[in-house]
Amino acid sequence: MSHLLLVEDDAVLAEVLSRALRDLGHSVTVTGDGEQALTSLYDHGIAADLVLLDVMLPGIDGFEVCRRIRARDTTPVILLTARGDPIDVVAGLEGGADDYVVKPVQPRVLDARVKTVLRRALPATPAELSSPVLTIGDLGVDRAACVVTNRGTEVHLTPTELRLLFEFTDHLGQVLSRRTLLQRVWDYGYSGDSRLVDAAVARLRAKIEPDPANPALLRTVRGLGYRMVKP
Structure with a gap:
C-alpha cells in the first residue's frame, strides 16, 4: 500500500479525493497548505511515497513547495492544477515535479498516474x-x-x-x-x-x-x- 500526502486547500475536494484514493488502495494524509505539508514531511516524519500537490495554495504556492521538496530529497511529486496554461505546466515541471494533472480529474485517472510515477521510483531490475x-x-x-x-x-x-x-x-x-x-x-x-x-x-x-x-x-x-x- 502506498502512502500519499495530499496537499489541497479545498476541504471538499480534499475529502472527495482522499476518500476515493483510499478506496483504490492507498493510505492518504491530507494537509491544507504548503507550510503544513513541509512540516509533515520533515518535522513530523511522515513517510510519504508520493506527494499530490495543489498549485494554488494559501501562503507559499505549490511551485515553491515542490522546489523545497526537491532541494531536500527525491520524493515523487504530482502537481494538481486547475491551470493548464503551458507556462504554468512548464514552471512546475522545471521546478522538479514528476508529472502534473489538470483538475477536475477522475479518481481512477489520478490513481493510474500515481501508480505510473511510483513504478518509476522502484529499485533497479x-x-x-x-x-x-x-x-x-x-x-x-x-x-x-x-x-x-x-x-x-x-x-x-x-x-x-x-x-x-x-x-x-x-x-x-x-x-x-x-x-x-x-x-x-x-x-x-x-x-x-x-x-x-x-x-x-x-x-x-x-x-x-x-x-x-x-x-x-x-x-x-x-x-x-x-x-x-x-x-
Missing part, C-alpha cells in the same frame, strides 16, 4: 544491477548502486531523471524521440505530454553538463528528439 559502471566524459553511471557522479562528486537525481539517464546511456549515439521517451521512461502512450520530456531533459542537463546552455553530452536533434554522445 536484476538486469540493470548486472550492468557495469559506465564512464561518459566526467560522468560516472553506476547502475548497481543507482549512483551518478560528475567529476567524482555524487549527483542527486530523482527517480525519473535517473531512469531518463539510463535510457540515454543504454542507447548512446542514438536519437530518442519524445514519444519514445514518454513510453519508456514515463510509461505513457500517445496521450503523454512532450513537455514532461523537455523539462526533465533540462533538469538533467543542469546536473550533468559542464555548460547546460551548450550541452556536450545530451544533445538536441532538432525536429527529432535527443541523443547522448561521448565527448
Whole structure:
C-alpha cells in the first residue's frame, strides 16, 4: 500500500479525493497548505511515497513547495492544477515535479498516474544491477548502486531523471524521440505530454553538463528528439 500526502486547500475536494484514493488502495494524509505539508514531511516524519500537490495554495504556492521538496530529497511529486496554461505546466515541471494533472480529474485517472510515477521510483531490475559502471566524459553511471557522479562528486537525481539517464546511456549515439521517451521512461502512450520530456531533459542537463546552455553530452536533434554522445 502506498502512502500519499495530499496537499489541497479545498476541504471538499480534499475529502472527495482522499476518500476515493483510499478506496483504490492507498493510505492518504491530507494537509491544507504548503507550510503544513513541509512540516509533515520533515518535522513530523511522515513517510510519504508520493506527494499530490495543489498549485494554488494559501501562503507559499505549490511551485515553491515542490522546489523545497526537491532541494531536500527525491520524493515523487504530482502537481494538481486547475491551470493548464503551458507556462504554468512548464514552471512546475522545471521546478522538479514528476508529472502534473489538470483538475477536475477522475479518481481512477489520478490513481493510474500515481501508480505510473511510483513504478518509476522502484529499485533497479536484476538486469540493470548486472550492468557495469559506465564512464561518459566526467560522468560516472553506476547502475548497481543507482549512483551518478560528475567529476567524482555524487549527483542527486530523482527517480525519473535517473531512469531518463539510463535510457540515454543504454542507447548512446542514438536519437530518442519524445514519444519514445514518454513510453519508456514515463510509461505513457500517445496521450503523454512532450513537455514532461523537455523539462526533465533540462533538469538533467543542469546536473550533468559542464555548460547546460551548450550541452556536450545530451544533445538536441532538432525536429527529432535527443541523443547522448561521448565527448
